[in-house]
Amino acid sequence: MQDVIDFLKNAADEHVERLQEWLRIPSVSTDSARDGDVRAAGEFVARELTECGFETKIWDTPGHPVVTANWLQAEGAPTVLIYGHYDVQPPEPLELWRHGPFEPTIEGRNLVARGATDDKGQAYALLRGITGYLKVRGSLPVNVKFLFEGEEEIGSPNLVPFIEEHEADLKADIAVVSDTSQFGPGMPAITVGLKGLCYLEVELTGASHDLHSGSFGGAVDNPANVLTEIIGKLRDADGRITIPGFYDNVRDLTDAERAEMKKLPFDEGEFQKELDAPALFGEKGYSTLERKWARPTLDVNGLLSGWTGPGAKTVLPCKAMAKFSMRLVADQNPDHIAEITAAHLQSLCPPSVRMTVTPQHGAEPVLVPSDSPFFHAANRALAAGFGAEPVAIREGGSIPVVSDFKKILGIDTILLGLGLPDDGAHSPNEKFNLDDFQRGIETAAHLVDEFSRI
Numbered sequence: 001m002q003d004v005i006d007f008l009k010n011a012a013d014e015h016v017e018r019l020q021e022w023l024r025i026p027s028v029s030t031d032s033a034r035d036g037d038v039r040a041a042g043e044f045v046a047r048e049l050t051e052c053g054f055e056t057k058i059w060d061t062p063g064h065p066v067v068t069a070n071w072l073q074a075e076g077a078p079t080v081l082i083y084g085h086y087d088v089q090p091p092e093p094l095e096l097w098r099h100g101p102f103e104p105t106i107e108g109r110n111l112v113a114r115g116a117t118d119d120k121g122q123a124y125a126l127l128r129g130i131t132g133y134l135k136v137r138g139s140l141p142v143n144v145k146f147l148f149e150g151e152e153e154i155g156s157p158n159l160v161p162f163i164e165e166h167e168a169d170l171k172a173d174i175a176v177v178s179d180t181s182q183f184g185p186g187m188p189a190i191t192v193g194l195k196g197l198c199y200l201e202v203e204l205t206g207a208s209h210d211l212h213s214g215s216f217g218g219a220v221d222n223p224a225n226v227l228t229e230i231i232g233k234l235r236d237a238d239g240r241i242t243i244p245g246f247y248d249n250v251r252d253l254t255d256a257e258r259a260e261m262k263k264l265p266f267d268e269g270e271f272q273k274e275l276d277a278p279a280l281f282g283e284k285g286y287s288t289l290e291r292k293w294a295r296p297t298l299d300v301n302g303l304l305s306g307w308t309g310p311g312a313k314t315v316l317p318c319k320a321m322a323k324f325s326m327r328l329v330a331d332q333n334p335d336h337i338a339e340i341t342a343a344h345l346q347s348l349c350p351p352s353v354r355m356t357v358t359p360q361h362g363a364e365p366v367l368v369p370s371d372s373p374f375f376h377a378a379n380r381a382l383a384a385g386f387g388a389e390p391v392a393i394r395e396g397g398s399i400p401v402v403s404d405f406k407k408i409l410g411i412d413t414i415l416l417g418l419g420l421p422d423d424g425a426h427s428p429n430e431k432f433n434l435d436d437f438q439r440g441i442e443t444a445a446h447l448v449d450e451f452s453r454i
């Protein structure tokens, strides 16, 4: 492998420059004004892969395009499906960025930009490691199918139909996704558990228009008061969710799993200090890592009602809206959770206001087996690329496509996290460490080599 690794090391500056080019494209999938940019970000990878000899196609969908690129000349060898997403989260609040979110800037050893780690930087590391291998050797030791989408951050609404329609073309022995993180600096990790997601929007309305809170307060109900009361009832003081039936399908951690987690070097005090939170909070009876990785949670994501401008306005609002989501664990089902949650909300709603509940996108929780030959091979590749023995971890985030790969294509996914927990995905000044980027590129080259030996 030394020839490939030497080539990849020599190309380090070029990798960074090209990644910066990709990061300059503001591919925000939630913002329809950015549709052209999202497409351009897809075209960027398509162009790169075509140049390297991959058979590439850009597929239109009712939303953002899907890009596929195949190199299938390793007869008899395994086939790897590599997934990445080229869309990013909105960059707001802009005033908190040290520079423009789409003006990638190198600060020390970090590259700072929206999408630096989630997911352009990580996806690009896999792309560069594999195409680098191909450039040096003239062929790959395994068959490779790339699949890039531009809708991950909005719940991948068009990806399932795409995978179903192209099931035969996407067939592979294993999937690989780099969209998670290491356990910490110098502690590479393979993620074996992701949370699912159930996201709801609830709106309460009262009178037909906003009212004077002196003239009408106390006589007409206030949707903001009611909404906050209802939300307050969804979780008890022990941090447990009170929706009837919510925990029915939760797979509890085994004693062995809890013991494994305890072995990881995680300092709760340090964690709190880094976040500058006045205290940690979570479900009673569980450690912070257990809460983050293996217990379901409920969080309000947005809350809107009444006067929120400067000063005071004595208004009785006629409308209140909240967006909240529950992160789910195996074996909870997002559709079922949405149903029981909506029913519970309706049961808490007094006759003095009207309620509508609208489910948003969801994702299923996943657990990945850690005893497959592919898992062991990926472990060896990470160890070679990062120079340290990887650990198995879980994550609280969701990647909807992982359960779709299992259900539709029947394959497991190796979640190779190249970023760091403090990379600030979805936050201002998102970053990716350039050394991790290079190590990720080299890991990808080792990965195809290790997979070919299975």
Ligand code: BES
Binding pocket: 118, 119, 152, 153, 154, 155, 179, 180, 181, 197, 361, 362, 363, 395, 396, 397, 398, 399, 400, 425
């Ligand atoms: N890269 C993240 C998933 C992730 C986050 C993994 C944190 C591990 C730790 C991904 O791009 C993401 O943000 N997914 C969304 C999915 C949702 C829109 C269905 C998420 O988790 O909120």
Ligand code: ZN
Binding pocket: 085, 118, 119, 152, 179
């Ligand atoms: Zn991501």
